[in-house]
Amino acid sequence: MGPLSIISEFPEWINLLIALFIGIGFGYTLEQAGFSSSRKLAGMFYGYDTTVLKVFFTAAIVALAGSQLLSFFGLLNLKLVFVNPWYVNASIIGGIIMGAGFIMGGYCPGTGISALSIGKIDAMIYMLGGMFGAFLFAETFPFIQTLATDNYEGPMRIDEWFGVSPGLFTLLLILAAVALFWIAEIAEKKFSRTDITSDL
Amino acid sequence: MYKTKYMNPYLAGILLGLVLLSAMFLSGRGLGASGGIKYAVVALVGAVDKTHAMDSPYYSKYFENGERPLKNWLAFEVFGMVLGGFISGALSHRLKFKVEKSPEISNKKRLLFAFLGGTFFVYGAQLARGCTSGAALSGMAVLSVAGFVTMIAIFGSAYLFAWFFRRLWI
Numbered sequence: 037m038g039p040l041s042i043i044s045e046f047p048e049w050i051n052l053l054i055a056l057f058i059g060i061g062f063g064y065t066l067e068q069a070g071f072s073s074s075r076k077l078a079g080m081f082y083g084y085d086t087t088v089l090k091v092f093f094t095a096a097i098v099a100l101a102g103s104q105l106l107s108f109f110g111l112l113n114l115k116l117v118f119v120n121p122w123y124v125n126a127s128i129i130g131g132i133i134m135g136a137g138f139i140m141g142g143y144c145p146g147t148g149i150s151a152l153s154i155g156k157i158d159a160m161i162y163m164l165g166g167m168f169g170a171f172l173f174a175e176t177f178p179f180i181q182t183l184a185t186d187n188y189e190g191p192m193r194i195d196e197w198f199g200v201s202p203g204l205f206t207l208l209l210i211l212a213a214v215a216l217f218w219i220a221e222i223a224e225k226k227f228s229r230t231d232i233t234s235d236l
Numbered sequence: 237m238y239k240t241k242y243m244n245p246y247l248a249g250i251l252l253g254l255v256l257l258s259a260m261f262l263s264g265r266g267l268g269a270s271g272g273i274k275y276a277v278v279a280l281v282g283a284v285d286k287t288h289a290m291d292s293p294y295y296s297k298y299f300e301n302g303e304r305p306l307k308n309w310l311a312f313e314v315f316g317m318v319l320g321g322f323i324s325g326a327l328s329h330r331l332k333f334k335v336e337k338s339p340e341i342s343n344k345k346r347l348l349f350a351f352l353g354g355t356f357f358v359y360g361a362q363l364a365r366g367c368t369s370g371a372a373l374s375g376m377a378v379l380s381v382a383g384f385v386t387m388i389a390i391f392g393s394a395y396l397f398a399w400f401f402r403r404l405w406i
Binding site: 042054055058059060068082087092096129133136139142143161170177184191194205209 | 245249251252256257258260263264266267269274280281292293309316321324333336346347349353356357359360362364366367372377379380381382383384385387389395398
């Protein structure tokens with residue numbers, strides 16, 4: 037029965053060792069997917085490479101459907117799994133700032149770490165910028181504290197919000213993802229840039 | 237020197253989903269990236285100016301009860317990410333120091349915008365309490381509204397700004 041480290045009350049070092057191995061799997065998969073290339077990632081926003089959408093939504097669905105199944109068979113207590121708290125204003129404004137950073141830098145933090153680990157110098161500079169961003173946030177926190185904490189809704193779940201069962205919402209999300217994959221495949225042909233993609 | 241092709245994106249997605257599911261099953265939490273960067277900065281500020289760190293309501297909570305910011309799940313996970321990325325790069329012959337950019341722009345311009353992009357992204361991630369990994373991907377996997385909203389805000393905004401920065405990429 038999971039989450040193992042919570043239910044079995046693992047000592048801290050085992051949980052940190054798990055973190056290390058999860059990280060190795062995470063970093064390995066991102067790099068294998070091609071997320072260590074900023075021009076491949078940026079393709080998402082100009083249509084010539086939609087790997088981001090395919091990997092991202094497939095992963096979300098596998099983890100979502102997998103956890104729902106484990107919970108259904110009594111193998112995972114989802115009440116003990118962290119659900120992100122929803123700060124309405126901060127999630128929207130923070131997301132918009134992140135999107136601007138994405139298109140300027142070509143990476144998000146996870147993919148930046150992936151690119152850095154194979155020697156991309158632009159990713160190393162991106163990470164320095166990221167550290168500066170975290171520093172700036174900490175130093176400016178008193179001024180933006182209201183924005184960061186206003187309009188708090190708690191760890192709200194989207195299935196409850198829509199008033200449907202988690203299973204039904206998962207099914208709807210899978211259907212939406214399949215539609216998006218179909219659009220993505222068309223976009224890649226329409227906006228094809230073999231001069232860029234053959235280079236990556 | 238040949239390079240191995242990237243993995244099929246749907247297969248990579250399944251693998252990534254299984255990694256995330258493992259994190260949920262083993263540790264009761266999702267994946268993260270920007271949080272690890274934050275802990276590195278908190279540790280750095282603590283090492284450079286401990287008084288400043290202890291006086292600040294933001295930093296001080298990471299040093300309470302003699303805690304150390306790097307002895308943390310996310311910090312260990314991010315360290316693992318670098319190892320995992322390196323292993324993948326070595327196996328697929330992709331380890332190489334280089335600045336990746338469009339041939340139309342200079343190295344200097346690419347690196348300037350890389351720095352700015354990092355600053356913006358991690359600042360926004362601190363505000364939204366998670367980035368593409370911790371808020372969007374992991375959030376969606378637990379059906380949190382925050383995850384869906386953050387995902388739409390990140391990608392919507394990137395599409396909106398893509399036109400202004402198109403010279404950097406295409």
